[in-house]
Amino acid sequence: MSGRAIEVDGNQVWIIEEGNGGPVIYLHGFADVPGLAGDVPPLQMELAKDFQIIAPAHPACSKSDEREDLDNMEDLVFHYLDVFEALDLDTFHLVGSCLGGWVAAEIASRYPERIRSLSLIGATGLFVKGHPVADIFWVAQPEDGLYYNDLRNILFSSKDSEIGNELFPDGRGELDRELLRYGMFRFASRFGFSPPYLHNRKLRSRLRRYKGPALVIWGENDHLVPREHATAYSDELNNAPIEIISESGHSVQVEAVADAAALILKFLSKN
């Protein structure tokens, strides 16, 4: 298996699937987007060794249709309820990166009984006073019309990151890649721009409703979501363990595939 489209409420949703075993839903972030349009990406390939990994592309991302009726997190959660129903999934493990981690946390706080475990990688979503999520929309505007140094620095360990330069190159990339990135920014800005910059002030106090196992993974050099957010997630998720990936930036899921896969596989197999 790899990619296929399913129909949800009249909209096409693109799904990457691989492996057999207990179902694991993976909700993606910015750095996953180019990868989700092609073959199964490396992290998902690793997880598929022991589990059935299912990675839907958010509306407007990869080959998923854009939803004009998507205004806020509530709309997005309803979208995913329909996705889970279409996939005939009752309970599942939930893994989310970046703003996919935010979506995962929102789903877990609403439907804790359906979530077998929750893994968050550099998740946005929380308000931590004095430690705001950096402005990814601002740095998506190129410097001198050509350069994305600040965008790469926010998403990866540094502007010189190899994978960062592959996924978010300077200048004009291939048209399809450009459109994939643009779609992700359209999606993110629909519910994460105004206000509140990629977070929900009410999420923090609602997280206590999820009492199942949780794991928090963070890049040592995350320049998008400050480390204080990892601590806050851990605090609200019953002191969930925090795993710091050395030398990785925000996008652990593509920058440190082996480390992330090992941690998640170990965590999933225990739960």
Add this chain to the structure above:
Amino acid sequence: MHAAKFFCWHFMAYPYLPDDFDDKYESAWVTVPNSLWDSEKSADLYQEYIDQLVYGEELGFDGLVLNEHHQNVYGLMASPNLIAAALSQRTERAKLVVLGSLLPLRKNPLRIAEEYAMIDMMTQGRLIAGFVVGGGSEAFNYNITSVKARSQFWEGCDLITRAWTDDGPFEHEGEHYPLRYVNIWPKPRQQPHPEVWIPGSLSIETMEECAKRGYNYFLSSRVHGSATKAAVSRFAQIVEDHGGAYHPYRMGVLLSVYVAESDEQAREEASEGVWYFLRNCLKGHLRREGRTQTFGPGIPSQSKRSWENYLNNSEPGRDLLGDAKDWDTLDAGGSIIAGSPETVRRRLMELIELAGVGNFLIQFHFGNMKPELARKSMHLFATEVMPTLRQQSAELFARDFPNLDEQLGESA
């Protein structure tokens, strides 16, 4: 006979930036530190700029144009309606074109319906009402979600014009601005309502929405002659597709002009202000260097399809207006025209003939230009350029638009 109309446009730029501004700052918008603002030096700034606009009426311009910008040095009119109110007390004849008020910045656009109705009453019906959706800088300054701004904007336009024309109280069942009681006091002086102008930068969607509603379209993107011609053809076609007929007053264009006694003198006198405007005021906007805040993937207001169209038709990292290297490049571009009365007359008449546009909104003051130079240029334009252009354009329009009387009668 119907002649082309000439409007005097002012941005009210901040003229006191340090000489090393361009080297030290990535933008003149949003993040340009307001520690650079000097209240002492600026003490008479608004008064001077208002005086220049009043002088525009004295010189016989058809109207005066105001605009709204925030947190930038390009334009200091954070509230154009305040300036319009001031001008209402100092002018008697000229149209006041507010182009325009940014609807998304109001929690409810009905506030604009009220303020515009007040201005229209205070001026005995001289308001031209501009509605603006805004660009990237407002996304960052005012937290406007660009993806949703457009549908909110068109609902706002419809709510305002209905508030002006339908008797209230009525209920507005809009998605974005639902209201139980719409019943504004005052209503505007002009009936059924002031002319509405919408600025756009070539997007087909904006032209279609204007055509649907009978609004006029104002091309704000500072393009050269042939691109203006292309925009006019596109809009004219769209107007026809919606059952209307295009005429020159359905569109306006933004131009920047400096007139002096000779071509050489014009360049020499305009240089300081024009290059300050290009290098400083346009940084963060129409400049490749630095970081633009007005357009781009971080402000994804366009549909994926429109973005694809843009990518296919643009060269990454190309020079924009503010990157022009010299006067010859500027001349070739045609959005800034500096020269003798004869040169400016010739070039504007070429544009009128080429494009068939009837509203010319002209910026005379650039960046840190000395007020006396801006006034001299306005004076030369009004006395030595405008009369001929009016006469020649009237003849041209009579030839090219034989039904103009009838069309203007209908739309009035």
